[in-house]
Amino acid sequence: MESFSVRGDRALGPGDQDKLGFREVAKRIAMSLVDRASEDGLVVGLEGAWGSGKSSLLFLVGDELTRLPTAARPTVINFRPWLIGNRDALITSLFSELSNQLDQVALAAGDATPISIAKAKKAGKALRSFMSALSKAGGMVEVAGDVAGIGAVKFAGKGLKAAGELAGTQAPPQLSDLKDRLVASLRELGHRFVVTIDDVDRLEPGEILEILRLVRSVVDLPNVIYLLCYDSEVLAHSIQAAASVQNGRAFLEKIIQLTVMVPKPEAFQLRQWFAEALQQIGTAKNEDERERLRQVIDQEGGRQLRTPRSVVRALDSIRFFWPPLREIDADLADLVWLQLIKDGNSALYRWIEEYCGTAAALSLGTARVDEAEKSQQLAALEAAAGERVFDDHLYRHSFSAQLAGVTPNFSKSGPAFQLFERVDDRTRDEAIQSRRLASPDHYRLYFAMATPSHALTQSDFNVLWEALATSPDQTATVLLAFQRQNAAGTLTKADLMIERIKGGAYELLDGKQCRNLLMALANSMDEAFRLRPFDGFAFSSQWDRALPLVGLLLGRLKPAQRNIATRDMFAEGEAIGWLTFVFRHEIFAHGRFGDRRRHDSDWVLATEQQLDDAIRIMLSRYKAMALKDIQQSPRPLSLLFAWQQAGDEKGPRQLLGTHGKSDEGLLQTLEGLTSQINTSNRGIVTVLSRENIGPFLDYEEAVKRVKALAKKPKFKGAATKIMKLIDEGKQF
Structure with missing residues (x-):
């Protein structure tokens, strides 16, 4: 049994369950650290806000590194500086850890391995020599201003310069030579x-600065990769305070060579350099992707590739992220666009990440965005992008083309974009099939190298398609299995599967598969409701999702087959509650009840003959039902109204009147006539209203009898409960 004990704010450890789905992300990060990092060394930043799961992901990355094959497995050193008292101790501790691990490498080395004992011992000796000399030299590290005003790292005390730092002051030959020997031995x-x-x-800010100096200068060694875990905003502020610099983030970028954001982001010459190097990393799958990639490089590259460093950082980011995405046929143009923005404008990257998540929730029907929130999101977009960025109409068009539901406005007045606009089913399905950033099923790949938790797999489709080719019963079994699997929010995999079939996959089904799916729905939808009940005020329930699918599936059949399928569905379907839901929709849509006949495009049953067949069949079924069976259906009151609205005014009155003649029968009957009211101050309230009782029983007589029963000991509890529901009904 899963424990619900409070575990506190701590990272994952051995034996803990990875509930956030970070394991696959960690595995890919670990593989990239080994396969893609340069032998010159690398400093990788694992960025995310406090509480976002950075430490858990860091633990999983370390765990995955230890699982790699022996030949590729690196030595992992978990350096925890907050346990160490001062700057000198930091240097000594890190060198000691590295020295100890080199000794372990030497012990594990042998003739059968690529690493020789001699090379390992030589590296260990060089490290200890450098440590000793550095200790005698004082190892002082300080900041000196450079031309950018950000600060550079150098040794003071004996005057040793760290490699790659300020020119003009010669380092003492002995210590410099020792470091060169250490570099050469580690490379070898x-x-x-x-x-x-x-x-x-x-x-503390001062400690942060020492750590950054340590990894970038003192222990900047070949084949040593650092993975630092931090919140970039907090770190930048601390750097500004400790180093007396104006731009802590720019200073940080000199230290961190590559960032991974934790999952909930001459100009022509530079673009040409970027484009030529990009061809060595990945190629477009088709002409459409190649043309979009060219536009991304011209438009976004022209804005974000302002320096050689921005080109290198962007290329390194793509080298890091593209290999795992390439394996699943993701879109290279979308990835390049996003990585250019991430390295050039992290605030805009984070806005896009949030927008994509909300747009995906809208596509699934699990969220609403009102006009006020749209305005807030638009203001946030303009603030993140920068002042007047979208004045360029060409860029405005290219930006909107990348995201679902973003429509550009090219008029002289009004906002630059309309956000969260409705995306038609075909456009959405094309994005899903191409695994685009605009796909609600795949957008998260581009931020976290992992699919959203709600995404359907090809295996899911294969299982359903096999069942559709077999029988209605097998299809119903598969749908109910999907109903038991969570997807996103309150949605299940069955919800998503219905959406995907409705969105275009139904066109791939033949006549037999269409009939099997219709019967599977007619047999399973009541059980699906019992597995995951929803109230009558659900924004978009599973029954609502499946309703238009009936019309689409019937439309795939020839007229004669369509009539037979309609009769079979209503006559043989076991889900009487859902069939009643479909039936009532058609009675109103065709104008058989009520005064608002709808356009035939809103009909599920395409002809009046189909509806006539359904009415005849459903009335026959209703008349044959016992009251107990009606009350055990998902929505008994809806069934009773459907019975009347289909033309049999007396049938339900006679059934309920007969059953209500006894005192016990009356209370049972009234209990089945309750409904729910969604109030502004009390939420959802269950009531017994005159509107629910009157069509089937004499309201005044029923209330009088219940009041009398409330005074009898035998019925007092049940009758009092019914009276409270009646009193509630009088208030609304």
Whole structure:
């Protein structure tokens, strides 16, 4: 049994369950750290807000690194600086950890391995020599201003310069030579070391600066990869305070060479450089993707690729993210567009991430966005993008083309975009099939290298398609199995499958499969309701989703087959509650009851003959039902109204009147006539109203009898409960 004990704010550890689905993300990060990182060393930042799961993901990355094959497995050093008292101790501790691990590498080395004992011992000796000399030199590290005003790292005390730092001051030859020997021996050893440093942003500002200096200068060594875990906003502020610089984020970018955001982001010459290098990383699948990629490089590249560093960082980001996405046929143009924005404007990247999540929820019917929120999101977009960015109409068009439901406005007045506009089914399905950023099933791949938790798999479709080719019973079994599986929010996999079939997949079904699916729905939808009940005020229930699918499936059949399928569905379907739901919709849509006949495009049953058949069949079924069976259906009151609205005014009155002659029968009958009211101050309230009782029983007489029964000991409890429901009904 799953424990619901409060575990506190701590990261995942050995034996803990990965409830956030970070394992696959961690596995891909681990593989990229080993396969894609340069032998010159690398500093990777694992970025995310406090509480977003950074430490858990960091643990999983370390765990995945230890599971790699022996030949590819790096040595992982979990360096925890908050346990160490001061700057000198930080340096000593990290070097000691590295030295100890080099000794372990030497012990594990042998003639049968790529690493020789001699090389490992040589690297260990070089490291200890450098450590000793550095200790004697004082190891002082300080910041000096550079031309950018950000600050550069150098050694003070004995005056040793860190490699790649300020030019003009010669380092002492002895210490410099020792570091060169250490660099050469580690490069020759050819073994990877991954140093993980968690919660950097929780240190004091001065300690943060020492850690960053440490990984970028003092221990900037070949084949040593650092994985730092932090909140970039917090870290940038701490750097500004500790280093007395104006731009903490720019300083941080000099230290961190590549970032991974945790999952809930001359100009022509630069673009040409980027485009030529990109061809070595990935190629477009078809002409459409190639043309979109060209536009992305011209439009977004022209805005974001302003420096050589921005080109290198963008290319490195794509090298890091593209290999796992390529395996699942993701869209290269979408990835390049997003990575250019991430490296050039992280605020805009995060806005896109949030927008895509909301747009996906809208597509699934699990969210609403009112006009006020649309205005807020538009203001947030303009603030993140920067002032007057969207004045360029060409860029406005290219930006909107990447995202679902974003429509550009090219008039001289009004906002630049309309957000969260309705996306037609065909456009949505094309995005899903192409695994685009605009796909509600695949957008998260581009942010977290993982599909959304609600995404359907090809295996899911294969299982259903096999069942559709077999029988209605097998199809119903599969649909109910999907109904038991959570997807997103209150949605199940059955909800998503119905949406996908309705969205266009039904066109792939032959006549037999259409009939099998119709009968499966007619047999299983009441059980689906019992598995996942919904109230009558659901924004878009599963019954609502399945309703138009009936019309689409019937439309795939020839007229004679269509009539037979309609009769079989209503006559043999076991889901009497859902069939009643469909039936009532058609009675109103065709104008058989009520005064608002709807356009035939809203009809599920395409002809009056089909509706006549349904009326005849359903009236016959209603008359044959016992009151107990009616009350056990998902919505008994709806069934009784359907019986009357189909033309048999007396039938339900006679059934309920007969059953209500006894005192016990009256209370049971009234209990089945309750309904729910959605109030503004009390939420959903269950009531017994005159409108529900009057069509089937004499209201005044029924109330009088219940009041009398409330005074009798035998019926007091049940009758009092009924009276409370009646009193509630009088208020609405």
